Amino acid sequence: MISRSILACYPFAVLLLAAAAAAGSIDENFNPTWGGYRAKILNNGELLTLSLDRGSGSGFQSKKQYLYGKIDMQLKLVPGNSAGTVTAYYLSSVGYAHDEIDLEFLGNLSGDPYVLHTNVFTQGKGNREQQFYLWFDPTLDFHTYSILWNPQGIIFSVDGTPIRHFRNLERTHGVPFPKSQPMWIYSSLWNADQWATRGGLVKTDWSKAPFIASYRKFDASSACVWSSYTSTSSCTPSGRAPWMSQTLDMAGLQRMRWVQKNYMIYNYCTDYHRFPQGLPPECTAA
Numbered sequence: 498m499i500s501r502s503i504l505a506c507y508p509f510a511v512l513l514l515a516a517a518a519a520a521g522s523i524d525e526n527f528n529p530t531w532g533g534y535r536a537k538i539l540n541n542g543e544l545l546t547l548s549l550d551r552g553s554g555s556g557f558q559s560k561k562q563y564l565y566g567k568i569d570m571q572l573k574l575v576p577g578n579s580a581g582t583v584t585a586y587y588l589s590s591v592g593y594a595h596d597e598i599d600l601e602f603l604g605n606l607s608g609d610p611y612v613l614h615t616n617v618f619t620q621g622k623g624n625r626e627q628q629f630y631l632w633f634d635p636t637l638d639f640h641t642y643s644i645l646w647n648p649q650g651i652i653f654s655v656d657g658t659p660i661r662h663f664r665n666l667e668r669t670h671g672v673p674f675p676k677s678q679p680m681w682i683y684s685s686l687w688n689a690d691q692w693a694t695r696g697g698l699v700k701t702d703w704s705k706a707p708f709i710a711s712y713r714k715f716d717a718s719s720a721c722v723w724s725s726y727t728s729t730s731s732c733t734p735s736g737r738a739p740w741m742s743q744t745l746d747m748a749g750l751q752r753m754r755w756v757q758k759n760y761m762i763y764n765y766c767t768d769y770h771r772f773p774q775g776l777p778p779e780c781t782a783a
């Protein structure tokens with residue numbers, strides 16, 4: 498407790514305290530967008546919760562757009578019986594020929610594993626799904642989910658462990674890469690029991706509602722913020738931030754291989770039935 502007399506003597510201290518109180522990373526960077534009271538910002542702007550009940554799900558959107566960035570968020574997923582629910586957390590440029598980087602967490606019955614579904618859309622085309630189980634229970638604690646998006650590629654990481662790498666193969670293999678459309682960050686919690694859990698076999702148990710997912714510690718402090726007024730981003734591909742030129746090093750590659758060997762449950766790059774004409778070029782590039 499700071500006494501009033503000290504604050505009176507040091508008006509700048511009041512300003513500093515006010516600034517600290519307002520500096521909730523969630524509050525500063527996101528707006529609830531749908532679901533009304535179901536999207537809540539708590540703890541001085543440090544925590545956001547989304548909830549889902551029979552009436553509606555809910556969602557939020559970033560205030561800013563980004564064109565490249567290293568973006569971290571901590572999520573704690575719907576606990577207990579979350580079957581039928583989907584917690585989506587993604588970057589998207591929206592609209593025609595959009596680019597998108599997707600993480601979707603498919604809920605499950607208590608004790609059965611969540612599925613982390615990932616996808617990358619470029620120029621409106623996705624069909625690049627990879628799915629994983631996690632090596633921990635994502636409902637017990639917050640874990641950090643990161644997107645590193647730079648001109649070299651896109652790396653998805655969980656608690657610092659890379660799980661997926663989408664390389665920029667635009668020049669060498671003609672695979673479009675997201676490089677010119679700024680993206681918003683979105684999240685939503687919704688009912689997808691038509692397909693989410695065991696392909697739609699397990700339905701949402703509404704007696705367990707409301708379902709709640711939580712978010713905190715958003716960090717895009719060094720990401721490139723897009724200004725639609727000037728059509729420029731706050732950094733350029735030649736910018737100095739170290740993450741701008743970061744790729745997977747040998748240690749990262751080894752850890753990603755460990756995840757993919759032990760926890761990957763679907764990979765479009767090995768789905769020969771789906772691509773009888775041949776796998777997409779990014780799958781076969783050396």
Ligand SMILES: *[C@@H]1O[C@H](CO)[C@@H](O)[C@H](O)[C@H]1NC(C)=O
Nearest residue numbers: 603605609610612693694695
């Ligand atoms: C739910 O659990 C079942 C049984 O372990 C598993 O087959 C499935 O992949 C899990 N996840 C989803 C989203 O269905």
